[in-house]
Amino acid sequence: MTVIKESIYEPLTEQTAIELANRLNLFQEGASLTCNEIGDGNLNLVFHIQDTNNKGIIIKQALPYAKVVGESWPLTLLRNKIENEALRVHGQFVPSLVPEVYYTDEELAVTVMEDLSYLQIARRGLIEGKDYPLLSQHIGTYLANTLFFTSDYGMNQQNKKRLAKEFNNPELCKITEDLVFTDPFFNHETNNFEEGLKSFVEELWADEHLKLEVAKLKQKFLTAGEALVHGDLHTGSIFASSTETKVIDPEFAFYGPFGFDIGQFIANLLLNALSLEQDEREKLFNHVEITWNVFSTTFTSLWKTESVEIFSKTNGYLDYVLDQIIEDTIGFAGCELVRRTIGLAHVADLDEISSDDIRIHAKRNALKLGKALITNRKQIRSIEQFVTYIRGVLQHD
Template sequence: MTDFNSYFLMNADEVIQYVKSKTGFFDGSNNLKCAEIGDGNLNYVFRVIDEESGKSVIVKQAGDTARISDEFKLSTNRIRIESNVLKLEGELAPGLVPEVYLFDNVMNCCVMEDLSDHTILRTALMEERIFPKLADDLTTFMVNTLLLTSDVVMEHKEKKALVQDYINPELCEISEDLVYSEPFTDHNNRNDLFPANKEWIEQNIYGDDALRFEAAKLKFAFMTNAQALVHGDLHSGSVFVKEDSTKVIDPEFAFYGPMGYDVGNVVANLMFAWSRAYVTKADEKYLSWLEETIRDTVDLFAEKFFASWKRNVTEIMAKEPGFDRWYLDTVLKDTASVTGMEMVRRIAGLAKVKDLTTISDEQQRVKAERLCLTAAKQFILNAANFKTGDEFLRVLKDSALSHNVQ
């Protein structure tokens, strides 16, 4: 039996030994079963359950390469970042993240709350399930974790110390490449285009000089704007849901960046769900709920942002009349830009979303991809124009009707 005093990638049997050795969670039970359940691009995720009591935990371990491709060499430090960020987010947004029981910097893993009674949001949306609390929960999470980790609220030296602590160069580089560079240039020849849309994408995305110029500016804003501690990968695969609960997971991409990066990712992934529902002629009640959720994600974020600002602002110059409105407008502009960038990269880049790739009818998928990309270009090229949920949603719906997606 290993003593777990030096790093190696564990298998399921070794994970059982690990939780027995490192935690008292199962009270010495010998009825433990373990399965590898991860389907993400980076890490190894195991579920350990005591079949007698039903108690269970998740063990997440970081390898030194990404599972999506051995080309991505990664520091295992990301699991430290994820563990610490989850603990901080649990303080700032109670009940909206899983509890962390243990972080181990030797084995580069963490043991955390099992959310098996929840469903991954992307899966639930593809099943056309409705979650009335979703927009409320996600906007509370974003306002609390973003505004409260910014210079507007935090003592400045304390905030700068967190910037240093959450430097995350390897994972930021993945975003810089997969979100801000390759979907507009394909310079690494890794993009995976749907054949029926390949020519259209080459003409309308790769061939759009103005779009690529905006993408270049946005890349450098992403790299240099240390505004708040962002989740960094807040898509519908990073949220667990059930009827009365929302839990945000997987903040291994966390770093100090622009607030709009998180908000835009949420909006874009709701738009993927809407696009799938629209082209496949989903139930009208579900489609209407998605539209309401997209609107509320923007509008509730703004409403809660102002309320939190009034309660929590400490920076003296941030109390100048009108500064809160100006500041939020910059966040909403970034939100629109990132909404567009996420929509482009999930279609014209390497990492796809199942919302679109599992549309079985070729013409429906063509239409879904083109309406997303048509909307994305508006969000990127005219980002300052979008300040309300209705304005975001209108672009999506107009793009669906546009001749460019017929």
């Protein structure tokens, strides 16, 4: 395929996105194309291009700054390469659960990929009350395969070290370090919360035991290069239907701890649960259980049949690894609950609750639950105990 490249980076418009699609010959010659910029995230432009037969593609372009703040917050365009490579690597292990990539251009920071517009962003669907019966099964499968096969258990250790160098992602990791593990636990200017939460937030900031436990989790995030993690696996990074699931947007990918992706996903299920009445939450708790059970069962099977680590046959080693993963998962989930409530980037699950009283109440519960998970994660040894513990924390809300 011959492509005429622009000489310098320039943000695409709807018209230049169509021109790029034509140069790539992704539609029939002379096809009438329409284009809409549909990006609702903080970091990128996203264009949906269709012909008159409803054949479509997605063109995603990284911006050199964070949309949520503006040009005063510059960002590297190399994150586009990170995202492409992560989709390629993860696609080797779970091709049905990630979008197909058609073309990439590092200079333009562009990725052209499969059109998933026939699916719905899982966060929006959950807010609307959809169940997505296969969501947790699919995500558990995604997590087990992508984490196992990019770890020292699923690939040659030397190859893993070489792969880890390709996913050196300091700028986006710094965003996570600050916005997930640091800023929400201090009186920082990036924090954003309602006046009705102020007393709860100030109490959280004054809790030295909580800060100690967050510091330990941050240290794990900074130092544990266990597997290639997605790095931003929330329900807004997943397209879903009743039969399909596709994980998108791995631009935060890096070599990090096993439990980070699992914890972020589970926390976002819990954030949706917290927006519901008590009797409506069980379907989300069920998703939490299924996610972990599918992950642990699949990871165990891969460990027994595919591990390249000789110590994998040592009695007790697998149990030790899974115990550490669930402990980290619970702690990371707690951090995500706190930061999505009072940090810079919120979630629509809570922010769109129209009643001020109900919204503040739900957010107080998110802070209470987040703090409890961070500080008591070592006492929870199974997913059943985890969900029972959550019910206990929330039973008097």
